[in-house]
Amino acid sequence: MTGDFALHSNPIPYITSSLFDSYGIKHLFATKAGGVSAGVFESLNFAAGRDENIDSIENIVKNHDIAASVLGFAAGDVCRTRQGHTDNIEIVNNTHKGTGIEKPPFPKDADGLITKDTGVLLSVRSADCVPVLLYDIKTHTAGAVHSGWLGTKKDIAGKAVELFQSLGSDPKDIIAALGPCIKECCYEVGREFYDYFPDHADAFSEREGKIYFSLTAVILENLVKHGILSQNMDICPLCTCCESSLFFSHRRQGNKRGTMAAFIAVKD
Ligand SMILES: [Zn+2]
Numbered sequence: 001m002t003g004d005f006a007l008h009s010n011p012i013p014y015i016t017s018s019l020f021d022s023y024g025i026k027h028l029f030a031t032k033a034g035g036v037s038a039g040v041f042e043s044l045n046f047a048a049g050r051d052e053n054i055d056s057i058e059n060i061v062k063n064h065d066i067a068a069s070v071l072g073f074a075a076g077d078v079c080r081t082r083q084g085h086t087d088n089i090e091i092v093n094n095t096h097k098g099t100g101i102e103k104p105p106f107p108k109d110a111d112g113l114i115t116k117d118t119g120v121l122l123s124v125r126s127a128d129c130v131p132v133l134l135y136d137i138k139t140h141t142a143g144a145v146h147s148g149w150l151g152t153k154k155d156i157a158g159k160a161v162e163l164f165q166s167l168g169s170d171p172k173d174i175i176a177a178l179g180p181c182i183k184e185c186c187y188e189v190g191r192e193f194y195d196y197f198p199d200h201a202d203a204f205s206e207r208e209g210k211i212y213f214s215l216t217a218v219i220l221e222n223l224v225k226h227g228i229l230s231q232n233m234d235i236c237p238l239c240t241c242c243e244s245s246l247f248f249s250h251r252r253q254g255n256k257r258g259t260m261a262a263f264i265a266v267k268d
Contacts, residue, residue: 002019002234002235004019005017005029005177006021012030012034012066014028014067015030015180017177017236019234026121027071028262028263029236031247034066035059036062040253040257041053041055041059043063044067045063045259046064046259047060047125051255053256061075061102067263073121075102076102077097077098079097079113080105080125082106082108083109083124086154087112087154089145089156089160091114092115093115096115097121114143114160114167115141116140118267120265121265123261123262126181126240126262128181128182128250129149129151130216131146131181131260131261131262132146132156132219133264136174139167147215148215152219161174161223161226161228174232176228176234178216180239180240182215182239182241184203185242186212186242187213187251188211188212193213200221203215220233
């Protein structure tokens with residue numbers, strides 16, 4: 001396991017996993033910078049927002065275009081999840097390009113996407129939850145999942161590995177990158193989390209009577225349980241809540257915030 005990620009600055013700020021880069025995998029974790037949105041959404045926002053804070057569709061499409069173009073794609077190539085903290089995963093193909101952008105969203109919630117097709121750019125959104133990217137370097141299968149505490153409790157990342165296997169993958173050929181998310185420095189949780197995650201004692205720490213939780217520790221343990229090799233996993237060390245100049249954070253900002261996105265595609 002490594003924590004080797006690169007922060008790029010050109011043409012916009014974005015983050016890549018050095019492990020994925022070493023295999024030439026087209027992927028990125030966006031920061032909050034480099035887009036066209038304003039106000040609480042400034043500037044690379046990928047979601048509409050809620051309550052009185054709503055960003056325009058035009059801005060969101062333009063921001064997808066900006067991020068997709070870094071990888072040689074356009075907004076119309078992006079397939080977006082319809083996130084609801086589920087463990088539902090859609091296996092998609094080229095006909096799903098534009099889902100949630102130029103085409104209607106999926107008819108039901110799907111917090112993960114998997115494809116074997118080139119040309120479709122998978123995208124998950126987050127602002128503290130963990131964006132998990134997966135890639136089978138032998139069968140050239142790409143996956144992206146959104147794993148907040150509920151998705152992590154349901155082991156959506158492990159379910160993605162099982163789906164990869166149903167498509168012919170051997171887990172030892174799958175590499176995984178866990179992107180920027182809230183870390184145990186900031187993620188205070190209630191005591192009930194001990195009941196939610198009974199098999200993950202090492203994901204907890206207590207300081208001054210408060211309980212802190214590591215989502216990435218649980219996801220890593222679940223991926224290992226599903227046969228992913230530890231040297232094939234990369235965890236971004238940056239905390240979305242701490243790094244206010246780089247990231248939106250739900251814990252830090254509540255609903256007055258934008259939402260980031262991560263992207264991955266199958267190699268040409
Ligand atoms: Zn933090």
